[in-house]
Amino acid sequence: MEIVFLAFILILSIFLGFELIAKVPATLHTPLMSGSNAISGITLVGAIISAGSAHTELATVLGTAAVAFATINVVGGYLVTDRMLGMFKKKEAGGKE
Secondary structure: OHHHHHHHHHHHHHHHHHHHHHOOOHHHHHHHHHHHHHHHHHHHHHHHHHHHOOOOHHHHHHHHHHHHHHHHHHHHHHHHHHHHHHOOOOOOOOOOO
8 A cells, every 4th residue: 555655646746846847937947946956955965974874785875876866966957057047148249258
């Protein structure tokens, strides 16, 4: 019964996330990206703690993988946010940046 409950929560969260993101106006995407980058930073801290715990070798391996993936997520998120913010900068008269 537990697997059915967990699958229900997963499907509900996917549907809810899709509906929430679809209704966000374009002007709010940059601030929301910054907020999600902060949450990804918290995930990175948790992954570092998990990798540093010496409970089992499996926990260390999974924690190290989590650190790698969370780092990619944080860096990629900040690069996308920087690029989105660059779209709002005024361009020079000659069309050059």
